[in-house]
Amino acid sequence: MKIEYSKDYLRTLKRITKKRTISSTLIDEALNIYLLDREDPRLQFKSITCKRDKYRYSIRIPTTQYRILMSVIEDVTILVCICDHDDYDRRNKGC
Numbered sequence: 001m002k003i004e005y006s007k008d009y010l011r012t013l014k015r016i017t018k019k020r021t022i023s024s025t026l027i028d029e030a031l032n033i034y035l036l037d038r039e040d041p042r043l044q045f046k047s048i049t050c051k052r053d054k055y056r057y058s059i060r061i062p063t064t065q066y067r068i069l070m071s072v073i074e075d076v077t078i079l080v081c082i083c084d085h086d087d088y089d090r091r092n093k094g095c
Contacts, residue, residue: 002076009079016082022064030061050095
């Protein structure tokens, strides 16, 4: 499986790690778990109903309130952003 990073993902990653809200180690661990077994219950991997992006999914970063939004197309995963619960709801509300 191949992982690609969107500009928005890199921007949110930089913002969150700069504020020290969450460590990059936790994010890396979540992505490693995803690569090994995306059905791992710690990730709470789920599909999101979205008209604009029918391939939208999310995983939870274990032990945090943050989620990683992604698009999964065949064997390519495009990381869209890292967001807290409020931002997650806002991004998926009008989807």
